[in-house]
Amino acid sequence: MTIILHIDSSPRTAHSGSRMLSREFVDAYVGAFPDSVVHYRDLAAQPPTLVDEQWITANFTPSDLRTTAMQSVLGESDVLIDELLAANLVVIGVPMHNFGVGTLLKCYIDQVVRAGRTFKFTPDGPRGLVAGKRLVVITTRGSDYSGPLAALDFQEPYLRTMFTFLGITDVSFISCNGMDSGNRDGALEAARQTITALVADIGNISLTSHPESAVGG
Numbered sequence: 001m002t003i004i005l006h007i008d009s010s011p012r013t014a015h016s017g018s019r020m021l022s023r024e025f026v027d028a029y030v031g032a033f034p035d036s037v038v039h040y041r042d043l044a045a046q047p048p049t050l051v052d053e054q055w056i057t058a059n060f061t062p063s064d065l066r067t068t069a070m071q072s073v074l075g076e077s078d079v080l081i082d083e084l085l086a087a088n089l090v091v092i093g094v095p096m097h098n099f100g101v102g103t104l105l106k107c108y109i110d111q112v113v114r115a116g117r118t119f120k121f122t123p124d125g126p127r128g129l130v131a132g133k134r135l136v137v138i139t140t141r142g143s144d145y146s147g148p149l150a151a152l153d154f155q156e157p158y159l160r161t162m163f164t165f166l167g168i169t170d171v172s173f174i175s176c177n178g179m180d181s182g183n184r185d186g187a188l189e190a191a192r193q194t195i196t197a198l199v200a201d202i203g204n205i206s207l208t209s210h211p212e213s214a215v216g217g
């Protein structure tokens, strides 16, 4: 059984290309593997809280010394992390905003990157604890970053770096370029072909256990 965490991060709703494609991916996957379970998180409907001074203080206090108030401050982060750790396939719809990711996804990432929960420090440097998962990122961009504009793409490298840091190394990107460049239908069609191929390539993921993911901190 595949436990899918489906995350949408576009502030747009009805006309969002990334939402449409992430939905099509999840529908195609569940159509192929009907025993899948989907947990849906809409970051626009429930925006993650900004990391503030209270959050930082609580996070950098050892877990056994945290007050009830500190635990409460980290409650939302704990829920998001538990949800991430429970999934074995994570699908994220990501519009490009100002050459990177939008505010909502940045806030989400800030909430789930936590020492002792999603990564840990070791003598050899930091080590991700979110192991054994498959990540599919579906990006939509107004312009085309597959050619001369490639150096301006801070979206894919950032996401690849961040999730690799957390231990998710099995990452696939479906980049839907040129959504606002006069050939939206062509861009969507190319993305759809990749979706079909990727669903077949991923196959039915079995739930695996990740004992290190449960490390407290």
Ligand SMILES: Cc1cc2nc3c(=O)[nH]c(=O)nc-3n(C[C@H](O)[C@H](O)[C@H](O)COP(=O)(O)O)c2cc1C
Pocket (backbone or CB within 6 Å): 010, 011, 012, 015, 016, 017, 018, 019, 094, 095, 096, 097, 098, 099, 100, 140, 141, 142, 143, 144, 179, 180
């Ligand atoms: C605030 C904002 C910033 C944007 N910045 C960029 C950008 O830097 N580069 C780009 O190619 N497109 C940019 N776009 C266009 C979107 O990436 C594009 O319309 C995309 O398809 C939006 O996905 P969505 O429909 O899922 O929201 C921006 C759009 C918005 C609203």
